[in-house]
Amino acid sequence: MEQRVKEVELVLEPVAASPTPPEILMVEVDNVLHEDFQVTEEVKAMTAEIVKTIRDIIALNPLYRESVLQMMQAGQRVVDNPIYLSDMGAALTGAESHELQDVLEETNIPKRLYKALSLLKKEYELSKLQQRLGREVEEKIKQTHRKYLLQEQLKIIKKELGLEKEDKDAIEEKFRERLKDGVVPQHVMDVINEELNKLSLLDNHSSEFNVTRNYLDWLTSMPWGKNSEENLELKRAKEVLEEDHYGMDDVKKRILEFIAVSQLRGSTQGKILCFYGPPGVGKTSIARSIARALNREYFRFSVGGMTDVAEIKGHRRTYVGAMPGKIIQCLKKTKTENPLVLIDEVDKIGRGYQGDPSSALLELLDPEQNANFLDHYLDVPVDLSKVLFICTGNVIDTIPEPLRDRMEMINVSGYVAQEKLAIAERYLVPQLRTLCGLNEQKTSISSEALNVLIRQYCRESGVRNLQKQVEKVFRKVAFRIVNGEDTAVQVVADNLQDFVGKPIFTVDRMYDVTPAGVVMGLAWTAMGGSTLFIETSLKRPREKEGKDGPRDGSLEITGQLGDVMKESAKIAYTFARSFLMKRQPDNDFLVGSHLHLHVPEGATPKDGPSAGCTIVTALLSLATDTPARQDLAMTGELSLTGKVLPVGGIKEKTIAAKRAGVTCMVLPAENKKDFSDLPDFITEGLEVHFVEHYHQIYDIVFPRQ
Incomplete structure (x- = not known):
């Protein structure tokens, strides 16, 4: 028979004899009887399964083993009674309280046995999972512990045999071994010894230890006293x-x-x-x-x-x-x-x-x-x-x-066309042909084709762009051969455009014949030398005299010029007016006319004083309506009194002049030493005049004047 709590009633009754009446808790209970049942095959099977599951749980979880075994062996009645067995089985589990209450309130014994068995099966699966996890953790701990023990034993064995020293001793020995063959200055050796002593006192896992070790690593890796054997032949x-x-x-x-x-x-x-x-x-x-x-x-x-x-x-x-x-x-x-x-x-x-x-x-x-x-x-x-x-x-x-x-x-100045051709034939063509997987039997490029490539595609001072263009030719040749279009390709001047496209430079100079007021100058940049045309034109003719007397002329300057070049143009304008008054007193064109000076190309910034002589010549050419000598180019800074001052980039400017077909050059006298250092193949065919004052230039440019 089982007792269940049916109703709870709290009754407080005072007791007269007691000074502080006690509180009495009274509980009214009723016995809840289970339903009658027959010990059927189903009940027997569930009973046997519960007993088996309990034994399995005991085998997995040693916490229940001793108490449950004593209960089951001493009281055979518990095992034989399905009611007690279901209660005991449910009590062994770690189920929630509402699940246990559900088992207690079930009066149908087969259902009660089934609920208890379900809780036991859950507990059994949980015990199996706990055992597996515990076994894996224990195995890992054993492996780690075993590895640690073996490492410690190995250290002790090596130490006994003298095969290994302590970590700090090994580090110090490594650093001193590096210095053995070098000639270390004494002040450096003092620092190294001090840092090694400091290292021996530091903990291996401290940040300062790593900083000191890295410092010693750099200090001892330096080649103190070590030199490579130099070639003196x-x-x-x-x-x-x-x-x-x-x-x-x-x-x-x-x-x-x-x-x-x-x-x-x-x-x-x-x-x-x-x-x-x-x-x-x-x-x-x-x-x-x-x-x-x-x-x-x-x-x-x-x-x-x-x-x-x-x-x-x-x-x-x-x-x-x-x-x-x-x-x-x-x-x-x-x-x-x-x-x-x-x-x-x-x-x-x-x-x-x-x-x-x-x-x-x-x-x-x-x-x-x-x-x-x-x-x-x-x-x-x-x-x-x-x-x-x-x-x-x-x-x-x-x-x-x-x-x-x-x-x-x-x-290190730029190269002329002859030098570029020699560099291409000696170095670029063999290297790039091999780089593209070709050989002399499959392709070749003629000297005429290289000359066209240099003259019409690669006018810069260096050979980097020439290298790119030659590589481009060989890449296209390789594509043709691999594609089955050709078995061998000979690149000549006639078929060069098939590989590199249309020419970039089609003309060597802007003016084939320069009119009056236009003179060719020479410029020099980081990219090399180039020709520079100075253009002058009449903007507005001389105006009639006003009340205040004759009106002065003006000069407008365009071409994206820098401050230095603008000042140079103003100096040239002033000098040209004074020079023309001395040479041709009757010519007052520059005095009252409004002129415009332009330096193409307008999108390119330009600066520097070296166009002074060229600007004066262009103004005088316009004033006298006389074209300058056609095969002539000049460079030189001009002072306000007409003195011609030296400039830089003589080699680059000479190369640019030859490329433009110039045969006569005017240079400052102080640049004669720079010109004399140039190789013969650059100066060959050039008529060069070295001048100190502008009147010498005037006689060269305008011989008839």
């Missing part, structure tokens, strides 16, 4: 330089002089050179050839657009991720104290809020200071006096004067 060096590059005589002579001095001294020394010139003339590639000729290690880094001083001088060690600058990285990578370091695009170095890198280069490129170069990261002096520094740039105007003063400037 002039003949071999000359062969290497000639093998890789055509022309560039000034550069090659300077390197051979450097080798000769080193040979006489018996030791090598550093130098700071700067190659400047138009793009594509081989400034960067010649540096690699120089390194090969000298048998020095080669390292290149570009400073174009650099705005952070730390790129050169390194970061302080206090910063996270701090590193030395490029120079220290160079020494570590090349493993020598005398590499060749190429600092590319030095004229395009930037400036930002992190500092001025060009000022940081002052210490680096000063022969008097770089023997004790101090990097912010290493914080010890490093000797850079044996390093050969080569800087490159397109123009020198943007290089700061103090930096320019520390370098030996060598001009």
